[in-house]
Amino acid sequence: MKQPSPRGDISALVLAVISGTAESQQEPLARLDRLVESAVAATADILHDDDLQLALFCQYELHYSGIDEAGDDWEWNPDLLRVRHRIEAALEARVRDEVVLGSLPEATSEAVCQELFRMTGEDSGPSMSRFVAKSATEEQLREFLVHKSIYQLKEADPHTWVIPRLAGRSKAAMVEIQADEYGNGLPARMHSALFARTMRSLGMDDTYGAYLDAAPAITLAVNNLMSLFGLNRRLRGAVVGHLAAYEMTSSQPNRLYSRGFKRHGYGEDATEYFDEHVEADAVHEQIAGRDMAGGLVESDPRLLQDVLFGAAAGLAVDTLMTVHIMEAWESGRSSLRPSESMAS
Amino acid sequence: MGVGTLVAASLGIDGLVSDESPSDGADPAPMRSLNSGEGAPASVVACPNGPLLIRGDFELVGPDGEELPRTRRTVALCxxxxxxxKPYCDGSHKLIGFRSEP
Structure with missing residues (x-):
């Protein structure tokens, strides 16, 4: 991924540090650690803190595609990991504050599945999909794709980290879902590739990270939450719950998104990504709820709360992103970062 | 190896018939990859308040016996x-409050 523009002292320092060698960066790393320690204590809301979210996003990116000019050794550099832990601990604490779990169901597959369907069926605020279907302008469709592109161009990757940490029924279910996400052996059918095709059909750049500078903090937070869950084995229940919630809130919204692009005259090149998800996720949500999440809880009932937390956390942070976007659109503003023009 | 054949009328589940048929080498070629699993018998999960989830080796055909378009190994039938x-599920059961349980 190309280097994004910094959004403050901390993200600037992270980007500068990883452009150098570990030996040359001891003093800047120490400074970074002190800066982050005070910033996580002082931030008004880490979920909307551009500097901290971008800093964390860049550190996670070292585990995915890497960052141009950054040496691969930084991925496991202990001093940089210490900094990352400070930010992700603050993020996790903030999200745990945001999420309220109801009474826990029985630790059986069917009860977990039912509870996840109940949670994902609740009205969680404004509906972006209905707005996109009926009212979004062409410019708003592009903005919508910018927000989604941060995840969808690497769709499925954050959850895939958990596969070796699962076993049996839960693992088989996760792999069954992810194999579909990755195109069942056909690169052009990968969901990330279908999404790239949608972007191209609107004349947008489908390079991973091309619009990172335009994505507000909350959009980065949506992505950072998935990486936090995916990269920490202790949160394996949460990442499984998170994926289940995503699958369970996908079919109907994607049908509406597709309608929005058709309304503006776009054809199959643009809509296939959404149409594919209507059918795929009607399958995935059943496998995810019953076999993947329910199967995990049955094999280890101690993970019940984590699974539900992961689902609730994903829904809560996604709702905050939707609120951000819809508030901007309803008041006639762009939902993207102000300095960015939407070149097409 | 027995491969289950599912006949789904285009109108949906009312026309769905499940039928075991011997099929040594009888699979039509186009969907061969989806119909050539590890010999796992087809299993149908009646998902509570939801679709029928079908896994394993099976063919999904219309009333004329022709295979229906299918892009995934495991399918959910409305x-x-x-x-x-239809015959695939699109999640609508949640919107209409479909109940399979009394």
């Missing part, structure tokens, strides 16, 4: 009647 992708 049983609430509201899907616009």
């Amino acid at each position: 049983r609430c009647g509201a899907s616009v992708l």
Whole structure:
């Protein structure tokens, strides 16, 4: 991924540090650690803190595609990991504050599945999909794709980290879902590739990270939450719950998104990504709820709360992103970062 | 190896018939990859308040015996009647409050 523009002292320092060698960066790393320690204590809301979210996003990116000019050794550099832990601990604490779990169901597959369907069926605020279907302008469709592109161009990757940490029924279910996400052996059918095709059909750049500078903090937070869950084995229940919630809130919204692009005259090149998800996720949500999440809880009932937390956390942070976007659109503003023009 | 053949009428679940048929080498070629699993018998999960989830080796055909378009090994078949992708499920059962349990 190309280097994004910094959004403050901390993200600037992270980007500068990883452009150098570990030996040359001891003093800047120490400074970074002190800066982050005070910033996580002082931030008004880490979920909307551009500097901290971008800093964390860049550190996670070292585990995915890497960052141009950054040496691969930084991925496991202990001093940089210490900094990352400070930010992700603050993020996790903030999200745990945001999420309220109801009474826990029985630790059986069917009860977990039912509870996840109940949670994902609740009205969680404004509906972006209905707005996109009926009212979004062409410019708003592009903005919508910018927000989604941060995840969808690497769709499925954050959850895939958990596969070796699962076993049996839960693992088989996760792999069954992810194999579909990755195109069942056909690169052009990968969901990330279908999404790239949608972007191209609107004349947008489908390079991973091309619009990172335009994505507000909350959009980065949506992505950072998935990486936090995916990269920490202790949160394996949460990442499984998170994926289940995503699958369970996908079919109907994607049908509406597709309608929005058709309304503006776009054809199959643009809509296939959404149409594919209507059918795929009607399958995935059943496998995810019953076999993947329910199967995990049955094999280890101690993970019940984590699974539900992961689902609730994903829904809560996604709702905050939707609120951000819809508030901007309803008041006639762009939902993207102000300095960015939407070149097409 | 027995491969289950599912016949789904285009109108949906009312026309769904499950039938075991011997099929040594009888699979039509185009969907061969989807019909050539590890010999796992087809299993049908009646998902509570949801679709029928079908895994394993099976063929999905229309009333004329022709294979229906299918892009995935495991499919969910509509049983609430509201899907616009019949015979496949599109999640509509949640919107109409479909109940399979009394």
